[in-house]
Amino acid sequence: MNTTDQAYARIVQLNDERTATSMAKQVKDPESRFDGGVFDDTVGIAQANHVSTVSDLISWISSYVNPDSAHYHSIEVAERINRAVAFLLRRQHKDGTISLGSTNYHSPPDTAFIIVGLLQVHPLMKKDETSAIRPVCEGIETFLRRAVPAMRIGGCHTPNHRWVMTAALGGLHQLFPEEEGLVERAEEWLAEGLDFTEDGEFSERSNGIYNAVNDIMLYYAALYLNRPELLEPVRRNLNMMVYLTHPNGEVVTDYSGRQDFGNKATFVNYFLIYRLMAVKDGNGLFASMSDEAAKAMTHPGSSENQAMAGLLMYPDTQYLNVPRQPLPEQYEVMLNEHHPYKEQREQLKRVGHHGIVQHSAVHSAYGHPVGRYRDGKESATLMAAAPSFFSLRYGAARLLAVKWSTAMTPGIVAMDSLKKEAGSYHMKATLEKGYNGPLPTHARGKDSTWSLMPHQLRPLTHVQTHEVQVDIEHMENGWEFNLKAGEPEDVFTQITFLFSAEGELKGNGLQQTTNPQQFLWKNGDVTYESGQDRMILSGAAQDHTVELIRTDAHPLDCLAISINLLTPFEHRIRLTLEERKE
CATH class of the missing domain: 1.50.10.100 (Chondroitin AC/alginate lyase)
Structure with a gap:
């Protein structure tokens, strides 16, 4: 050798x-x-x-x-x-x-x-x-x-x-x-x-x-x-x-x-x-x-x-x-931009396994778009069909995830789509929720055991549709998020920024929750620092006081900042990147 x-x-x-x-x-x-x-x-x-x-x-x-x-x-x-x-x-x-x-x-x-x-x-x-x-x-x-x-x-x-x-x-x-x-x-x-x-x-x-x-x-x-x-x-x-x-x-x-x-x-x-x-x-x-x-x-x-x-x-x-x-x-690249993931989602409904692969997973997120932005020590990821839609590294400062949670379904929203147009990224998701009516006559059996009933045959009533959208644009020294959600009215929504725990959060408008590492962001700017690198968040809101949306959970080793919004809304958040000044 x-x-x-x-x-x-x-x-x-x-x-x-x-x-x-x-x-x-x-x-x-x-x-x-x-x-x-x-x-x-x-x-x-x-x-x-x-x-x-x-x-x-x-x-x-x-x-x-x-x-x-x-x-x-x-x-x-x-x-x-x-x-x-x-x-x-x-x-x-x-x-x-x-x-x-x-x-x-x-x-x-x-x-x-x-x-x-x-x-x-x-x-x-x-x-x-x-x-x-x-x-x-x-x-x-x-x-x-x-x-x-x-x-x-x-x-x-x-x-x-x-x-x-x-x-x-x-x-x-x-x-x-x-x-x-x-x-x-x-x-x-x-x-x-x-x-x-x-x-x-x-x-x-x-x-x-x-x-x-x-x-x-x-x-x-x-x-x-x-x-x-x-x-x-x-x-x-x-x-x-x-x-x-x-x-x-x-x-x-x-x-x-x-x-x-x-x-x-x-x-x-x-x-x-x-x-x-x-x-x-x-x-x-x-x-x-x-x-x-x-x-x-x-x-x-x-x-x-x-x-x-x-x-x-x-x-x-x-x-x-x-x-x-x-x-x-x-570089700035879009991966899987032309993959037919929407057609795959439709095929998934007809394939016959009903989302169950024994001792394995369906991996239905396969082929969904991923955006990657890199410029020196700045490294961002934008993603559909994932628990978060954005993450960012800026030197030693690590924003691990930005996620959208809603009381509609309830829980975390995985974005259905991701497109890049005119220098901006656009993500959307459509959520539906209804109520199950009585079983049709032909579907009723003698057994009243709930788990043995053919629930897939129940007619849905009062179906509600909820559309959410986030537009993300890279600015000269950071990123801007424009968050939109429509009807139904008064849907509790939470946008959470998850930062790596080795950094430090500063902000007078942070209200600590019962979780010592989660904060509700009521007003003012918030600064996250790690090493010589800093991220500054602008765009606080507190339309409600829910600490955590049902079925959502935050990782234990993160610092979580949550913005509470109430539908319908259009809300902007600015994320500024800078190096610490001695």
Whole structure:
């Protein structure tokens, strides 16, 4: 490996550090069923899954086979590896699966995550050929062969699981070409069609976790199955992610459909796939993104996307020769602007599952528009079909969300649409609520149990329609919000600005509620400061004194400022950005 590759040197160091710290947590008790596993502090036991023991195992193997590692051909590491593989084999169920632990017992997709990870280090061990590692190769091959039946017939839960299963099936076919049905099963998953928009968004809209999973799994599937067309959504997603990164390296998670929603996440999980695709396409933008991800990396990654194993498995020295392209720091883009999300909403009513996908989610927000504005340290996100419609980073000052809550439905309003016209952003939502009449004669049964009645057949009475709208315009030193709502009259409405708790709020017109971190904004300006950066809100109102709209809730780690409005209304709020003056 070229020693001028700074990313490689950093990841060798990180992987060696992880090897040392995780080996210290390995259970060494022959009487324990967890012997050989790595103790997981978050659950209090060792687990044989892709984010715990197997992830550590892959770090150890990567250190053992790497001549640049401080643990290269270490006898102690070899012993630890053998013990961990024995643990993995004991925890594998008779049907060939493993259990995730936090959920998903006897899980084909979670087994597939492990398979893909082990397939990255198996060739490295075969090539190493030391006697200490030979039993490990045999043990891993045993695990993989036992898993074949589960992959051949197993199902999944989430959209990304399909591509994890596909990658695992393709890799097993390469390793065991005599096993029948693996490619055919992969083709069944692929026949469903790949779920990506023209701009590269996947179904789960998970910029912090599952985009990277989809990307790396489709890369492996393309490689194993000789299907280069599977790389097209990868390219599009990687291009999209360039515009979903804040100045500090965090990615936008404000509209995710998965557990990264609203949480801090960086793009370090994209390190390997950006690097692989930079070499494949000679793409300087991808190379620059991979470089930045390497600088932010503090951990080599989970088993299926392990940076050290990936660099050893695919040691392409051409990466250093890809001309770097500067990353954009000033842009204004609309993502999914032309996606037919309205047509999809209508199809959803007719598809037949009635919004229920067993053990999963519908992800009906897929394809809705997202606006991104970036200028230096200012980074704003505008979004439809999400719990909030606006978020903003200005240096150290973080406005995590602006949300609209109404007593109409009641609860948070997710905007139906987002359009950009003449330099302004326009969002709308239409809410309806009526009352259920008696069941028609033909729908009445002998059973009076409420839960067994065909409520979908009840006629609606007194249906009320409520339209809301927000127009957002970027000004020279901030943003302006024009909020509009019509009939019915006297609908309690609350606009809430959620700021990160590490900052400080100032304002004489703030009234603290029973929640010590929530304030009603009655009058005057409000200032939020963090570090050297400041946001100033103008446009207070208090048309009513409701502290929290029914079914709404604020995150515990936020400072919430709520403006109380009563319909009908048109109200303007100004958000000014400035640096603190010493």
